[in-house]
Amino acid sequence: MNFEDSASLAKLESMSAQMLDELAFGVVRMCPDGEVVDYNLWESKMAGLSKERVLARNFFSEIAPCTNNYMIAERFLNEPELDATLDYIFTLRMKPTAVKLRLLRSAIADHIYLLAKR
Amino acid sequence: MSTDAVASDEESLLQFVYQFPVAVLRMSGAGLIDLMNPRAVALLMGLGLPFRADQGWGILEALDPTLCELVRDHLLAPGLVAEQRPIERRDPKGRLHHLALTAIIVNADSCMVAIENVTSRVLQERQLASERQSLAIVLEALQGYFVLMLDLDLCITQPNPSIERLFGRGATIVGRACRELLWADSGHPVDLAANAELAVRQGWASFEAEYRCADGTVIWGDTMLTTIVDEAGTPSAFVIVARDVSERHRREDDLIDDALTDPLTGLLNRRGLAARVAPWLDDAREGKALTISALALDIDFFKRVNDRHGHDGGDALLRHLGQLLSKQFRRGDIVARLGGEEFVVLLRNAPDAIAMASAERVRHLLEHTPLVWKDETIAVTTSIGVASGDCVTDVDQLLHDADLALYRAKAKGRNQVVCL
Numbered sequence: 001m002n003f004e005d006s007a008s009l010a011k012l013e014s015m016s017a018q019m020l021d022e023l024a025f026g027v028v029r030m031c032p033d034g035e036v037v038d039y040n041l042w043e044s045k046m047a048g049l050s051k052e053r054v055l056a057r058n059f060f061s062e063i064a065p066c067t068n069n070y071m072i073a074e075r076f077l078n079e080p081e082l083d084a085t086l087d088y089i090f091t092l093r094m095k096p097t098a099v100k101l102r103l104l105r106s107a108i109a110d111h112i113y114l115l116a117k118r
Numbered sequence: 119m120s121t122d123a124v125a126s127d128e129e130s131l132l133q134f135v136y137q138f139p140v141a142v143l144r145m146s147g148a149g150l151i152d153l154m155n156p157r158a159v160a161l162l163m164g165l166g167l168p169f170r171a172d173q174g175w176g177i178l179e180a181l182d183p184t185l186c187e188l189v190r191d192h193l194l195a196p197g198l199v200a201e202q203r204p205i206e207r208r209d210p211k212g213r214l215h216h217l218a219l220t221a222i223i224v225n226a227d228s229c230m231v232a233i234e235n236v237t238s239r240v241l242q243e244r245q246l247a248s249e250r251q252s253l254a255i256v257l258e259a260l261q262g263y264f265v266l267m268l269d270l271d272l273c274i275t276q277p278n279p280s281i282e283r284l285f286g287r288g289a290t291i292v293g294r295a296c297r298e299l300l301w302a303d304s305g306h307p308v309d310l311a312a313n314a315e316l317a318v319r320q321g322w323a324s325f326e327a328e329y330r331c332a333d334g335t336v337i338w339g340d341t342m343l344t345t346i347v348d349e350a351g352t353p354s355a356f357v358i359v360a361r362d363v364s365e366r367h368r369r370e371d372d373l374i375d376d377a378l379t380d381p382l383t384g385l386l387n388r389r390g391l392a393a394r395v396a397p398w399l400d401d402a403r404e405g406k407a408l409t410i411s412a413l414a415l416d417i418d419f420f421k422r423v424n425d426r427h428g429h430d431g432g433d434a435l436l437r438h439l440g441q442l443l444s445k446q447f448r449r450g451d452i453v454a455r456l457g458g459e460e461f462v463v464l465l466r467n468a469p470d471a472i473a474m475a476s477a478e479r480v481r482h483l484l485e486h487t488p489l490v491w492k493d494e495t496i497a498v499t500t501s502i503g504v505a506s507g508d509c510v511t512d513v514d515q516l517l518h519d520a521d522l523a524l525y526r527a528k529a530k531g532r533n534q535v536v537c538l
Contacts, residue, residue: 047132048128048129048132049129049132049133049136050129053129053133062137063136064136064156065136065137065156065157065160066156066157066159066160067156068160069160069163069164071163089159089163089169089170089171090159091136091153091154091155091156091158091159093132094132094135094153094154094155095152095153095171096143096151096153096154096159096169096170096171097171098170098171
């Protein structure tokens with residue numbers, strides 16, 4: 001699958017952690033409250049954080065405070081059906097990096113997803 | 119150290135910086151940001167400011183044009199350019215944010231900028247300052263009230279205009295025991311420590327006390343003593359707020375005076391006599407041996423004075439005798455006009471001979487001190503009955519005896535003193 005895939009959410013829900021690691025973009029799989037369930041290899045390499053450090057933590061408040069704002073965390077919280085793409089700056093290893101983000105949330109899925117690509 | 123350990127340390131460090139609560143960025147002399155933490159992005163974005171990596175100078179310019187210029191000018195002179203420089207910025211929603219900027223030039227090609235959002239601290243400080251200011255205004259403007267801040271030992275801890283006006287200036291008041299402000303000779307002494315204990319138990323205590331001001335005057339304070347508790351609920355200080363009720367006390371005293379005084383002569387009236395003699399009778403009931411002598415006076419042929427000079431003349435004569443009696447007797451004696459031309463003097467612990475001599479002196483004095491009234495001379499005499507008793511508990515009986523003696527003096531031809 002690719003970043004812009006229209007049926008992303010359903011596909012992502014069916015993918016194992018290993019399959020997520022093979023993707024060429026970042027994937028953060030979270031519970032609706034932001035607790036990290038999976039953190040793929042791409043994302044881990046870019047951020048410089050290993051999976052172990054991130055799993056079961058709250059992504060917005062503990063891992064990536066720069067997403068804890070009205071553009072990202074609050075949209076996940078307030079929009080039950082969400083599929084939005086936006087340009088953003090991640091400070092991956094403190095390097096300001098322009099990224100494209102995709103925010104996915106739906107009633108059909110147990111998890112919410114944050115996708116990132118350069 | 120193993121490679122794994124190094125990697126782990128590095129990761130930990132990364133995480134540390136990811137979560138660093140102050141926005142930090144590093145930029146080159148060309149304005150290229152090579153490092154910045156998430157907080158910086160969040161802060162700049164929240165303020166609607168540029169935040170892209172190539173916008174270093176743009177960010178600085180948008181935050182604080184003056185600082186931006188300073189940094190440009192000092193690129194060749196490494197060092198601290200600004201520390202906690204306060205600036206204000208509005209976010210896209212119009213909310214005002216207070217920021218503190220710190221900028222360090224490391225070298226010509228590296229400048230570190232830290233941005234702290236200190237809005238809540240600034241607002242808190244402003245709120246405090248404004249509260250302090252309004253409190254100061256209130257304390258300055260308080261008329262008829264004063265406020266004392268006390269520590270747990272009931273010593274004054276802070277000066278304020280309301281107490282300085284009354285009790286002295288500035289430092290002289292601080293550290294003094296509140297007790298010292300109370301009037302030592304008050305007829306209504308107040309136990310401050312007991313009130314403080316009560317205030318600790320129930321949060322407050324109220325009492326009226328007489329305070330002695332720096333100029334020597336004494337004021338009545340309707341006082342509220344309140345306990346200040348710390349966060350744990352433990353008493354940490356006291357505050358006294360007192361209202362000056364001296365005027366009310368004066369009015370009450372005047373009312374009491376009015377009720378106990380004969381308006382014509384200024385002597386005590388019958389009620390005043392009863393009030394003044396009550397402590398003497400209490401002493402007698404408690405077995406304290408003491409003699410009370412009563413002198414009953416009556417102006418001879420007073421009706422004639424009224425007939426000849428009218429009531430005004432009669433009143434003038436009564437005032438004349440009143441003044442004469444006031445001058446003749448000591449402060450501790452009781453001099454009263456019971457009605458009409460009927461006067462009474464009560465003496466305490468005066469032997470019969472002294473009582474008789476006093477009576478004779480008054481009789482003699484009045485006889486030889488005629489009243490000059492409206493170009494006329496009114497000369498009168500007086501008859502006086504004297505009675506004494508040891509351990510008198512019934513003053514009416516004593517007055518009755520004195521009246522009996524007075525009656526005899528009249529019967530014997532007036533202008534004389536008779537002892538029962």
